Amino acid sequence: MRLNQATDYAMRAILYLSGLPYGQVIEAKLISEEERIPIRFLLKILRLLIQANIVQSHRGVNGGYSLAKPASAITMLDVVEAVEGPIAINRCLHSPEECNKFFSKHCPVHEALFEMQECMKEHLGRYNFQMLRERVK
Template sequence: MRLSNLADYAVVTMCQAARHCGGGKVSAAELASESGLPAPTVQKVVSKLTSAGLLRSSRGAGGGLQLARPAAAISLADIVEAVEGPIALTACVEGEDCAVHEKCSVKPHWPIVNSALRGALAEIPLTRLAQIPQVKEVA
């Protein structure tokens, strides 16, 4: 029930990338220095994000990263799935058979729980995470 660190870093990195969205390309090293994360780790995160189609990479000198889609069209669920694979609380949701595959009374209920969680994450766009909220409100 805990997100992996990679996924956490991916969210932070995507937020940083979203800020540079209008500016064009940004290098992974720049994102690392801005976010304070170790550079090699950011590189790894960026690789996964690019493979998933969330980021577009331009190689060669003067290259860099840029969001493949507008920030509003990228949800938290997309980022998590890009790094951690499909959101599935249990293996049986994925089709893998568990030890109690036969007459498992809980099995039919997992998809409902699963979609509920995924829906909660899908409703949070990257724009909402990237915006620095005025935390002036009284807690």
């Protein structure tokens, strides 16, 4: 019931990028040092964020990474799902055929977990990185 280390790193990286003037490109190494994230691992995570259209990469000399859209348009939910895939608090809620008992509208445990899951998603979706950035200052 824990977020990955990778997700934590991802959020810190995005928070860092959100503190720069919009559109500014910055190399991975710098993010790695500022946020104390192992460089190789960071590069791997950044690729997930590119796929999710959260950051953009720029190759070649003076290349690096920048946000793909304004910080105000990036939520914590976006980042979590980019790194971990869709949130599913329980196996059943991900793929009902994995439920070895009774995935059905009549399983109150799974119903309650589903409600909680949606609540979490709403919660994460409410925070964008512009807001979070403002809280840093």
